[in-house]
Amino acid sequence: MSNLIFLIPIALFLGALGLAAFLWTMKSGQYDDLEGAAWRILDEGDDKPKPD
Amino acid sequence: MSCCAAGTESAAELEALKSEAPSAEEMWLSSRPLSDGMRQVDLIVPGVHCGACIALLERELPKTAGVDHARVNLSTRRVSVVFGDTSSTKTAGDHAEAVLTALGEKLKALGYPAHLPGGGEEGVDPAFRELLKALAVAGFASMNVMLLSVSVWSGADDATRDLFHWISALIAAPALAYSGRIFFRSAWDALSHGHANMDVPISLGVILAYAMSLYETITHGEHAYFDASVTLLFFLLAGRTLDHMMREKARSAVRNLVRLSPRGAMVIRDDGSREYLALDEIEPGMRLAIAPGDRIPVDGRVVSGRSDMDFAVVNGESAPLLVEAGSLTPAGTLNLTGSLVLEATKSARNSFLAEMVSMMEAAESGRAGYRRIADRASSIYAPAVHLLALGTFIGWMLVSGDWRMAMMTAVAVLIITCPCALGLAVPVVQVVAAGRLFENGIMVKDGSAMERLAQTDHVVFDKTGTLTRGRPQLINSASVSPDHLAMAARIARASRHPLSQALAVHDLAGDAVPDFDITETPGDGVEAISPEGDVYRLGRAVFALDGHDQGIDGAADGSQVVLSKNGVFMDVFLFSDQLRRGAVQAVARLSALGIDAEILSGDREAPVKALASELGMKNYVAGVRPRGKVDRVKALAAAGGKPLMVGDGLNDAPALSAAHVSMAPASAADVGRMAADFVFLHDSLEAVPLAISVSRKAGSLIRQNFALAVLYNCVAVPVAVMGYATPLIAALAMSSSSVIVVLNSLRLRRKTAVENFARSASDQRAPVGVSDAGLGASA
Numbered sequence: 045m046s047n048l049i050f051l052i053p054i055a056l057f058l059g060a061l062g063l064a065a066f067l068w069t070m071k072s073g074q075y076d077d078l079e080g081a082a083w084r085i086l087d088e089g090d091d092k093p094k095p096d
Numbered sequence: 097m098s099c100c101a102a103g104t105e106s107a108a109e110l111e112a113l114k115s116e117a118p119s120a121e122e123m124w125l126s127s128r129p130l131s132d133g134m135r136q137v138d139l140i141v142p143g144v145h146c147g148a149c150i151a152l153l154e155r156e157l158p159k160t161a162g163v164d165h166a167r168v169n170l171s172t173r174r175v176s177v178v179f180g181d182t183s184s185t186k187t188a189g190d191h192a193e194a195v196l197t198a199l200g201e202k203l204k205a206l207g208y209p210a211h212l213p214g215g216g217e218e219g220v221d222p223a224f225r226e227l228l229k230a231l232a233v234a235g236f237a238s239m240n241v242m243l244l245s246v247s248v249w250s251g252a253d254d255a256t257r258d259l260f261h262w263i264s265a266l267i268a269a270p271a272l273a274y275s276g277r278i279f280f281r282s283a284w285d286a287l288s289h290g291h292a293n294m295d296v297p298i299s300l301g302v303i304l305a306y307a308m309s310l311y312e313t314i315t316h317g318e319h320a321y322f323d324a325s326v327t328l329l330f331f332l333l334a335g336r337t338l339d340h341m342m343r344e345k346a347r348s349a350v351r352n353l354v355r356l357s358p359r360g361a362m363v364i365r366d367d368g369s370r371e372y373l374a375l376d377e378i379e380p381g382m383r384l385a386i387a388p389g390d391r392i393p394v395d396g397r398v399v400s401g402r403s404d405m406d407f408a409v410v411n412g413e414s415a416p417l418l419v420e421a422g423s424l425t426p427a428g429t430l431n432l433t434g435s436l437v438l439e440a441t442k443s444a445r446n447s448f449l450a451e452m453v454s455m456m457e458a459a460e461s462g463r464a465g466y467r468r469i470a471d472r473a474s475s476i477y478a479p480a481v482h483l484l485a486l487g488t489f490i491g492w493m494l495v496s497g498d499w500r501m502a503m504m505t506a507v508a509v510l511i512i513t514c515p516c517a518l519g520l521a522v523p524v525v526q527v528v529a530a531g532r533l534f535e536n537g538i539m540v541k542d543g544s545a546m547e548r549l550a551q552t553d554h555v556v557f558d559k560t561g562t563l564t565r566g567r568p569q570l571i572n573s574a575s576v577s578p579d580h581l582a583m584a585a586r587i588a589r590a591s592r593h594p595l596s597q598a599l600a601v602h603d604l605a606g607d608a609v610p611d612f613d614i615t616e617t618p619g620d621g622v623e624a625i626s627p628e629g630d631v632y633r634l635g636r637a638v639f640a641l642d643g644h645d646q647g648i649d650g651a652a653d654g655s656q657v658v659l660s661k662n663g664v665f666m667d668v669f670l671f672s673d674q675l676r677r678g679a680v681q682a683v684a685r686l687s688a689l690g691i692d693a694e695i696l697s698g699d700r701e702a703p704v705k706a707l708a709s710e711l712g713m714k715n716y717v718a719g720v721r722p723r724g725k726v727d728r729v730k731a732l733a734a735a736g737g738k739p740l741m742v743g744d745g746l747n748d749a750p751a752l753s754a755a756h757v758s759m760a761p762a763s764a765a766d767v768g769r770m771a772a773d774f775v776f777l778h779d780s781l782e783a784v785p786l787a788i789s790v791s792r793k794a795g796s797l798i799r800q801n802f803a804l805a806v807l808y809n810c811v812a813v814p815v816a817v818m819g820y821a822t823p824l825i826a827a828l829a830m831s832s833s834s835v836i837v838v839l840n841s842l843r844l845r846r847k848t849a850v851e852n853f854a855r856s857a858s859d860q861r862a863p864v865g866v867s868d869a870g871l872g873a874s875a
Contacts, residue, residue: 077171079170080168
């Protein structure tokens, strides 16, 4: 029983953390272009032309 | 990246010729200021497909002087370009114009035709964000409450159980208040207007369950339904979010395809000065300068100039008409060859385009009477659930006299009969079906369109642009001399006339710019003087052969072009409109599905009859005006049919709205696409039978889901009414019914891998065998 005093708040805190993280990602527009994000991950991303 | 190499196909090339980048003035009008002197303009670029397109545009566009950065959104096919230059503040406007002109040229050079988004829609959808947030909160709460409930079910008792119940109550309260809002609001709206919808039992169930559970907790009772009420909310929100997502995705996609009527026009003032005005500011009586390639912004009368004009939006015909001083030009028609000065006769609000829109709105209201399957189900389901719960309460009151126990059982009934399986049944299927259609290049505007398409029993096709490509193609290229063809094609490049463009595709020399001195005479043809002094003429026989048509002109109806050198006949090129790809197969498959098809065209009798016999269709009507099409569609509906109208073009738009359900190709006029329920992006007409079979399959899955939900209730309700439903059983039963419904819906997805394979293997040919198999599975 005494363990629960810690465990329940910790569980709730971690859950709330996840919820807050989700709300933040949504607010910062990370779900606006899911298709594009899937392609961007394949991009080298150094934004420089190749040195050939 | 072959997928991005725009211009490899002749079709894409022609398309690129037609749709130039918007002018700098138009972009300036639609751009919006950011902080510190920068401005942002959003452009729709339908050509972006893949990662390479993103990388290319984001790398190349900022190389234009003045452009700061560009960001591509692949989902909505948009590019946001931030431009501006803080150093040259004194001529900010002029500078921006130069930047935008360069930007437009850059996009064209990269092979990505761009246009501006339609007005009135901007940014992210707030309703969707609200739903997602509500879903996230409900998900968080339901997970944690469930965790605590599992402990209670596995034997926590006395003080521990009370503690857990109290914590659950504390988590559930804000979650219900926040996430439940969406249902409470809608339920309240319905109640205050004196009718009930599906949200009423949901709200009632959730609130009663919470209130009863709280009472139980306070009185140290054994059973609390906090978990059930929050999980119920979570499932329902999931269904609602899916529903919203599907509609919004397709809607924005259709919106993005809309190629705009111009945002303004160059107005010539009385003192001869020119000024670019936005569409709303153009008044009747103003004189407008229209360049070749421009669309007419408002209805007008030609004051001076001579040109060929594409009246396809009015009559559906692709063959251009000659306009001269005094001719009337409805808004939306396309000026092809000559510069014109128009006098505006109507303002934008009263123009031909606006009239067509109001005609469509009138037709649209007729279709509003359609009720979605979910609505029909809920109108039966909601009162039944309430009666059942009330009956349970009264029954237990009579039997036991214990109001607490009776109330608990009634709440259990409300929860266990929870419409969450029903709430998921429709949206999940429709999202999956819409996804499958989307992969085959078909966009769906909303779920009810799919339900309506599944019912269709009669298809009405427009001719030009729907059954045919709406673009003339050279048909005698094998019999003309290759040298003559090459010469004609090179000259034709200078002209925007559709026949010229069909010829220009055959210019194999490519970029070599002809050093001819070229002049175009609207209505007649093109004259080109070579460096050696030879005069080549390409156009009507009378024009090319100096007045002697040698009997050529009468032979065919205008779909031919004569090439002459110094007035001497060289060759004649014949054109005809070709069948859209897959048209024959589509008609055959429709009749296999048991659907009648007919042609309804504004064209003359002879070509329509020829087309009908080529496709093996018995029924056709020729020479129909836009209103006639509406009347025909209405007559079909009045006879008890559910007509599907397939058409492009503005002249089809009212009929598209009036029909039970409608489809348009992506090449259709803007208004046509807006009016249609479905838009197919691939060239092939086989999209029509495919969409019908997927919709039918979706319809049968929805009915199966309802059957599953009813079956589930038949088992669960007696248990709840008898009072045996503990929270554990209620939660298990509720979740499992939802999971079963979702799994059943996903069966629609199974064929997709095969479908993709079939498409890539045969170059986008609509998969013939697949949807037949799909139909077989549904039977």
